[in-house]
Amino acid sequence: MTRKILMHVGPETIDYDILLGGIKGDVGFTSKEFVDAMSFSLKFLRKLMGVGESYQPFIIPGGGTSAMESVTSLLRKGDKVLVVSNGVFGNRWIDIFSRYPVNVKALKAKAGYYVKPEEIEEEVKKDHYTMVTMTHVETSTGVREPIAEVTKRIRDYVDLIVVDGVASVGGEEVRAEDWKIDVFLTASQKAIGTPPGAGLLVLSENATKRLGEDNIAGYYLNLKNWIGVMQSMEKGKASYFSTLPVHLILMIKKAFELIETEGIGNRIRRHEIVSSAIRKGIEALGLEIVAKTPEAYSNTVTGVMLKKVNPNDVLSMSLTEGIEFAPGVHPDLGGKYFRIGHMGWVNINDVISAIAVIERVLSKLGEPINFGEGVKAVQEYLINGISISSSNIAP
Incomplete structure (x- = not known):
């Protein structure tokens, strides 16, 4: 299985x-x-x-x-x-x-x-x-x-x-x-x-x-x-x-x-780190985030806009690669985006897996991306941008 x-x-x-x-x-x-x-x-x-x-x-x-x-x-x-x-x-x-x-x-x-x-x-x-x-x-x-x-x-x-x-x-x-x-x-x-x-x-x-x-x-x-x-x-x-x-x-x-x-404060901080890492990876790939301004970015959900490929194909292929993302549901953006949920018991290693799968899938489907830059950006953020503690790695 x-x-x-x-x-x-x-x-x-x-x-x-x-x-x-x-x-x-x-x-x-x-x-x-x-x-x-x-x-x-x-x-x-x-x-x-x-x-x-x-x-x-x-x-x-x-x-x-x-x-x-x-x-x-x-x-x-x-x-x-x-x-x-x-x-x-x-x-x-x-x-x-x-x-x-x-x-x-x-x-x-x-x-x-x-x-x-x-x-x-x-x-x-x-x-x-x-x-x-x-x-x-x-x-x-x-x-x-x-x-x-x-x-x-x-x-x-x-x-x-x-x-x-x-x-x-x-x-x-x-x-x-x-x-x-x-x-x-x-x-x-x-x-x-x-x-x-x-x-x-x-x-x-x-x-x-x-x-x-x-x-x-x-x-x-x-x-x-x-x-x-x-x-x-x-x-x-x-x-x-x-x-x-x-x-x-x-x-x-x-x-x-x-x-x-875990501590409520630690939990919120973990969500902040995970969500920031997700967005660093998405942006490094050259993709646009649905939320238009940084102050509107949430700790729990990120919408990802696509330029060329069908988001349903992204979802189905990602599932065969071992990660289930969510479809876009806003009618004004129909067929243009998918969503990443990063909440609950999610950790920084899940982020690396998610961005790696997105890179592979989008490359196979022909979406124009900066292949290899997503995972790299996440790793650089996790090394240089934050102080990693055990509470950040896993709940």
Whole structure:
């Protein structure tokens, strides 16, 4: 069987200790083992999100989209929502809110760019919005929004600020409380590095107070129905609304233990090193990155533009070479790019393998590149550009 490195945009390659942590045949949703795992995970989620005791953590079934839709629990009929979208997954907020009795307006950026903080500030000064939603890292392009700056500019003008951190939490700096963000959410399968199946989010005290009977959410994703479960579980007491993904949460607990051992700061630094090395290699090959400006580069996803060859051919041939990358999904760049996911348990040796495969595959397919320069640039960066420690090499 051919060994494979998964450098998709989620799920990522999963540490075997995490997978083994969920292989339990006799754990019920009221068992002490599960309740303890849930309690630990909820408490650690606060650390990961950079918040204190005043924020309420949730781990709910589903994924990033379920976490996104659950924020309708904070809205009432007729509320105004401003969606800040940098791509496909920013637009998902529009698709979600359009199913509910709220008024939605969107500010959109061109592919590879982000909506400027001053544009968002200008809009919220013109009209009062109950909620503004942003995407920290747009998975479709790898573009990072400067959410701390945006929040600083708009905090006094809106009731709720919500950030989709599906492709950022665990790989980017997140200080939700310091930045005065009301809701920060993510999913289990990306930079946290566990299988898909859970949405994770924290709510500020301001947001939690809005979980009233008159919210517009449905039943399953209504956080009002989940909050009692979360509060009881965190205190070590079994509770039930609907069955949680028991075995996944056991894996999340193990992942959080490994993140705690590595150190959140070390983990973010590792992601910074890996992502920078990826981009050094891509640029040395003479290829263009989808994110148009360096300040918009993310630690977790890099989109790679192609000049000549079909990206689907690149993906299929790379897979035969042992690495799985992700297709491009932004409609404005259709057939022009592919994506590299570099998050979770990725290390610097994975980078060298990825760039080497990209070089070989593109050369075989006839893409005009600077053959041999990609791996060389990565190696030079790793030798000269950073201080390599054990935490940088492997989690």
